[in-house]
Amino acid sequence: MKGFFATYLREFLLLKKRFIRVLISFSINPLLYIFAFGIGLGKNITIGGKSYLEFLIPGLISATSMMQAFAINVEINIARFYLKIFEEFQSSPISHFSYALGEVLSGVTRAFLATFIILVISFLAGVKFYLNFYFFLTVFLNAFVFASLGLASAMLIKSHADQALVTNFIITPMMFLGGTFFPTENLPFFIKPVIEALPLTITSHTLRSIALYNSFKYSSLFILLVIAIISFMIALYSIKGAKN
Amino acid sequence: MSKIALKVENLVKKYSSVVALKGISFEIKKKELFALLGPNGAGKTTTIRIIAGLTNPTSGKIYLFGKSLYDNPIWSKSQIGIVPQHINLDMELTVEENLLIHGLLYKLSLSLIKKRISELLELADLKERKNSKIKELSGGLKRRVLIIRALMHKPKLLLLDEPTVGLDPHIRRKIWSFIKNIQANGTTILLTTHYMEEAEYLADRVAFIFSGEIKAINTPKDFIKQLGNYAVDVYLSDKLKTFYFKEKKEAEKELLKYSKNHFVSLRRVTLEDAFLKYVEKNL
Incomplete structure (x- = not known):
């Protein structure tokens, strides 16, 4: 457990030292989306009897928690290729499991910080939601999935430049197609099953369902849990390959 | 009880078309300071990285205090301290925070970590810089932090990969006496360097390594x-x-x-x- 704690503590201390900067940078994107799409463009739009802003915010929490959790790959990359701190972990007597868990939970922490910022902004904008344990559990599972994938990608890529490609080709399209900004019901039939199966889409639907209607499907949480376990296994396997 | 701390047998490392190590073998006695001396690209760092568990060898065997390094990886890592060539400290964190994280990685208790930090800061004459961020320290001080970080868990074998590279001569001398002090406290040391003076001053025995092969092993005195x-x-x-x-x-x-x-x-x-x-x- 000390190995896991050491990994997590390092990331936590770095986050703490950059707290104000992080807070500002985590706030800018959601603020822009809320103003541009929610208040500006979506002022006169309603979806399922709810205002577009109410529709947007749960999706924005899904997408932002995904982005921030996945963004640990940048920190890991810097630690691996530039600062070479990853070698300190590799040469220490801790298991890959401890290292991975520490990194992934640091991604989850970042995701929760971003989530709280959006909730505060929403509260200030006058939007009211149902918030319960399952809402935060969904955010946790979503963040766990993408932090694991962020760790895996940081281990698999061979240089800094490759990292941007992963984000551009996988994360950004997912953010726009995964039920964040518009309902997935109207997507073309050939792409709909793929989009519906994405962890971000499952998260968006679940969070929206809890926040707006105080209901959700346990099966969605179970599917997210399974994806989280598989993603973590991929991360563990990728750490082994990062040697040499 | 065997007097051998580290035994390396026929170590080979191939990187696609390049053979970095061509079957090197050597032994280091307990409490000995053994230096690998060779030009850049000779295979010194590769050897250190393999012993530290950072790189897998293509073939060969390594025994640490009689136990196979690969059969007991977690135990082996807990016995080894490594000071890499590059300064891989967290620049944003303080000296104390860097040492704390290392202590936790090596599963020390918080009370022991506190005690070791205090002892080592004293040893390295860094007590005043405990709360300084690493990025605020000079190159020589960063090196000292790097060395004491490797000593946090009292390793039985210390690997020093070019510990004074790029330092001014007077700082280098200070680091040398620091290393001598560590050896005097009973730590076995494997040092790589391309500074002849450093090997002559510090090492009990020296191996000349060229293009992945050890050509000779002797004491500096006997070589001379x-x-x-x-x-x-x-x-x-x-x-x-x-x-x-x-x-x-x-x-x-x-x-x-x-x-x-x-x-x-x-x-x-x-x-x-x-x-x-x-x-x-x-x-």
Whole structure:
């Protein structure tokens, strides 16, 4: 457990030292989306009897928690290729499991910080939601999935430049197609099953369902849990390959 | 009880088309300071990285205090401290925070971590800089932090990969006495360097490594003895030629012979002379 704690503590201390900067940078994107799409463009739009802003915010929490959790790959990359701190972990007597868990939970922490910022902004904008344990559990599972994938990608890529490609080709399209900004019901039939199966889409639907209607499907949480376990296994396997 | 701390047998490392290590073997006795001396690209860092568990060998065996490194990876890592060539400290974190994280990685209790931090800061004369961020320290101080970080868990084997590279001569001397102090406290040390003076001053035994092969292992004293005690450098028109002598009188005679027409100098033989002889043979 000390190995896991050491990994997590390092990331936590770095986050703490950059707290104000992080807070500002985590706030800018959601603020822009809320103003541009929610208040500006979506002022006169309603979806399922709810205002577009109410529709947007749960999706924005899904997408932002995904982005921030996945963004640990940048920190890991810097630690691996530039600062070479990853070698300190590799040469220490801790298991890959401890290292991975520490990194992934640091991604989850970042995701929760971003989530709280959006909730505060929403509260200030006058939007009211149902918030319960399952809402935060969904955010946790979503963040766990993408932090694991962020760790895996940081281990698999061979240089800094490759990292941007992963984000551009996988994360950004997912953010726009995964039920964040518009309902997935109207997507073309050939792409709909793929989009519906994405962890971000499952998260968006679940969070929206809890926040707006105080209901959700346990099966969605179970599917997210399974994806989280598989993603973590991929991360563990990728750490082994990062040697040499 | 075996007197051997580290035993390396037929270590081979291949990187696609490049063979970095061609079956090197050596042993290090407990409490000994053993140096791998060679030019850049000779395979020194690769050897250290394999022993530290950062790189897998292609083939070969390594035994640490009689136990196979690969059968007991977690135990082996807990016995080894590594000071890498590059400064891989967290620049944004303080000296104390860097040491704390290392202590936790090596599963020390918080009370022991606190005690070790205090002892080591004292040893490295860094008590005043405990709360300084690493990025605020000079190169020499960063090196010292790097060394004490590796000592946090009291390793039985310390791996020093070019510990003084890029440092000013007076800082280098300070680090040397620090390393001597660590050895005096009973730690076995494997050092890689391409500074001859460093190996001569610090090492009990030295291995000359070229292109992934160990060409000779001896004490610095015996390497020097093989050449003689005195060297006469003669600056000929296009090159420097050095002659070696056992007796000073013979050396002075040679000095006189060349002094009329050439610039000459008489000096003691150093490890660098012995190394250069091997370079001539091997490069």
